[in-house]
Amino acid sequence: MKGMIVYKSWWGSCRKIAEAIGQGLSESGHEVQVVAIEDAGPPDPSLDFIVIGAATRWPGAWPKIKRYTKKVVKAGFAGKPFATFSTGGTVNDEKPLTQASEVLYELLDAGGLVALAPAFKAAIEGYKAPGKGEDRGILPESEVARALEFGHELGGKLSGL
Numbered sequence: 370m371k372g373m374i375v376y377k378s379w380w381g382s383c384r385k386i387a388e389a390i391g392q393g394l395s396e397s398g399h400e401v402q403v404v405a406i407e408d409a410g411p412p413d414p415s416l417d418f419i420v421i422g423a424a425t426r427w428p429g430a431w432p433k434i435k436r437y438t439k440k441v442v443k444a445g446f447a448g449k450p451f452a453t454f455s456t457g458g459t460v461n462d463e464k465p466l467t468q469a470s471e472v473l474y475e476l477l478d479a480g481g482l483v484a485l486a487p488a489f490k491a492a493i494e495g496y497k498a499p500g501k502g503e504d505r506g507i508l509p510e511s512e513v514a515r516a517l518e519f520g521h522e523l524g525g526k527l528s529g530l
């Protein structure tokens with residue numbers, strides 16, 4: 370199948386997760402383009418599936434990636450498979466709908482797309498907000514490996530459709 374991964378990353382961690390998921394999908398025999406939202410054109414309804422992800426900033430998802438996700442729904446993706454992912458410093462993680470992947474998942478699910486898997490949440494280790502020690506933290510290699518596995522899982526599910 371042919372699809373696209375669209376992501377928003379500020380400091381590069383979410384890009385690494387997007388690329389690992391893309392690698393997993395390609396290794397499973399699917400054709401996938403991994404594109405930063407800054408370079409993404411309008412959603413192409415001829416694609417078979419879509420994967421959207423973002424770094425979590427403030428509880429939830431950044432308005433521009435939410436707008437893009439809503440455009441996907443309007444572009445005629447209803448009934449097509451989707452998945453979402455995000456990175457987060459696990460700030461507010463105990464509350465529902467605070468990680469970007471969960472918010473994006475809700476939008477696509479409500480728009481009639483079909484989830485391939487639950488939202489994939491990668492944890493940034495050691496993130497500290499300004500005023501609370503300020504630290505960008507690091508994305509552990511184990512999270513990148515988990516994202517590759519997630520890509521394989523999605524690929525397997527797509528092949529079975």
Ligand SMILES: Cc1cc2nc3c(=O)[nH]c(=O)nc-3n(C[C@H](O)[C@H](O)[C@H](O)COP(=O)(O)O)c2cc1C
Pocket residue numbers: 377378379380381382383384423424425426427428429455456457458459460461462467468493496505
């Ligand atoms: C302004 C700002 C707000 C953030 N808010 C949250 C948040 O609400 N929840 C959370 O888990 N992480 C939060 N983070 C941590 C980011 O999710 C983390 O820096 C990001 O996932 C790293 O991905 P990137 O390298 O692709 O930018 C915040 C980071 C910044 C800079």
